[in-house]
Amino acid sequence: MASSLKVLIVDDDPDIVTFLEDFLSAKGYNILTAYSGEQGLNYVYTEDPDLILLDVVMPGMDGYAVCRQIRLNPLTTLLPVVMMTGIHPEERIKGIDVGADDFLTKPINQDEMFARVRSLLRIKELHDVIQTQATQLAKWNKELKTKLDHETRLADVTCMLGDIGHEVKNMLMPVLSGTELLQTELDEFFQSLPSPVLEKAKNSQRICEDIIDMVTRSAQRIQDQVKEIADCVKGLTSPLQLSPCDLSKVVETVYKTLQVLAVKKGITLQGENLESLPHIQADEGRLFKAFYNxxxxxxxxxxxxxSVTIQGFEDSSNSCIQVAVVDNGRGMPVEIRDSLFSTRVVSRKAGGTGLGTKIVKDVIDAHGGTITVESEVGIGTTFHLLLPYSPPDSLQPKH
Ligand SMILES: Nc1ncnc2c1ncn2[C@@H]1O[C@H](COP(=O)(O)OP(=O)(O)OP(=O)(O)O)[C@@H](O)[C@H]1O
Ligand SMILES: [Mg+2]
Structure with missing residues (x-):
């Protein structure tokens, strides 16, 4: 162990240098010798010693000046320095002032010197180990942080992508049902034409059919692509865009968007007591998405x-509004009901992702609200939502 350690002896007295060098090299240390403060300081920076035995009184740069320089440099500030002083206590006080770690009084006692050198080198070795570990830790920490930042960004992008994908898929539904209705309308129209006129209109009919076919195919292709994205991700992240929000307007827009679909199935979409609700601080776009789903x-x-009925109720004592989305549809079995709002949801729908109710819950959670469901097969389903007048501070976007 000692053989790998380097001790620098700095003294202008060649006899003392030789005495120390002989003794310490016999103990297995690597020895560097310098005969002036300047030469010693030079070795400190070029030879990287593990400990210095430093004479105090030397012509030119004395031991105090050398020690002071060593302490000033961050690379050597912890390098052990043993000062070899005379018997006067002031010399030690001055040595402590400039940062010496230990002292040896001249004439030097070999055993004492060896004990001090060994003890300081032990501390130096431990310090070196800690230093290496700290450097390694700092490196790992930096790598970990970079990785984490990267993964957080990636997760954000992925969630956003899933969210947009689901939205696109939903918006394609009216396009697909609209084109289907258009096709029926056109068929009826062309069939109602008298034969001579129909003959002339054949070309127009073919063009209309081609266009409807093209729109339907493209919409279906987009839907397939988006489903792939949605299958990969289930989540929602970007910050809320809060503003005073009129829920009755949100529901009205949702109903308008889904009107074609509802009319096609003879379903009534209605609202109850929504106009009387107070405006709440909410992200209107997100609420639209939740109610749309x-x-x-x-x-x-x-x-x-x-029918689908959305009922509103103000709960002023709890500073929130309560909303129920009630339908008298076929209801859902317990296993589906209990898996709603999670990534475990099983979709019963052709082309469904099972992402919709998870997104609804994410929206309600993001507003500091709650959502629960009651459902009975053959009777219908009711979703109960609770939305605070304003999301709690902890959920509001930081500016
Ligand atoms: N009002 C409801 N009545 C009966 N079953 C429902 C109702 N709402 C949801 N479900 C059931 O819960 C399942 C999951 O709904 P969710 O919105 O999470 O996904 P999805 O509708 O299947 O797919 P996507 O949202 O991609 O269209 C639905 O497939 C359906 O079986
Ligand atoms: Mg859905």
């Missing part, structure tokens, strides 16, 4: 006829 789900699970 709930109503869209209800329509899908409804036989011909039936």
């Amino acid at each position: 709930l109503v869209n789900n209800a329509i899908a699970e409804m036989p011909q006829g039936g």
Whole structure:
């Protein structure tokens, strides 16, 4: 162990240097010798010693000046320095002032010197180990942070992508049902034409059919692509865009968007007591998305006829509004009901992702609200939502 350690002896007295060098090299240390303060300081920076035995009184740069320089440099500030002083206590006080670690009084006692050198080198070795570990730790920490930042960004992007994907898929539904209705309308129209006129209109009919076919195929292709994305991700992250929000307007927009779908199945979409609700601080876009999903789900699970009703109720004592989305559709079995709002949801729908109710819950959670469901097969389903007048501070976006 000692053989790998380097001791620098700095003294202008060659006899003392030789005496120390002989003794310490016999103990297995590597010895460097310098005969002036300047030469000693030079070795400190070029030879990287593990300990210095430093004479105090030397011509030119004395031991105090050398020690002071060593302490000033961050690379050598912890390098052990043993000062070899005379018997005067002031010399030690001055040595302590400039940062010496230990002292040897001249004439030097070999055993004492060896004991002090060994003890300081032990401390130096331990310090070196800690230093290496700290450097390694700092490196790992930096690598970990970079990785974490990268993964957080990636997760954000992935969630966002899933969210947008689901939205696109939902918005394609009216396009697909609209084109289907358009096709029926056109068929009826062309069939109603008298034969001579129909003959002339054949070309227009073909063009209309081609266009409808193209729109339907493209919409279906987009839907397939988006489903792939949605299958990969289930979540929602970006900050809320809060503003005073009129829930009755949100529901009205949702109903308008889903009107075609509802009319096609003879379903009534209605609101109860929504106009009387107070405006709440909410992200209107997100609320639209939540109610769209709930109503869209209800329509899908409804036989011909039936109704979806959204009822509002103000709970001023709890500073919140309560909303119920009630349908008299086919209801859902317990295993589906209990898996709703999670990534375990099983979709019963062709082309469904099972992402919709998870998104609804994410929206309600992001507003500091709650959502629960009651459902009975053959009777219908009711989603109960609770939304605070304003999301708690902890959930509000930081500016
Ligand atoms: N109002 C409802 N009545 C009956 N069953 C429902 C109702 N709402 C949801 N479900 C059931 O819960 C399942 C999961 O709904 P969710 O919205 O999470 O996904 P999805 O509708 O299947 O797919 P996507 O949202 O991608 O269209 C639905 O497939 C359906 O079986
Ligand atoms: Mg859905």
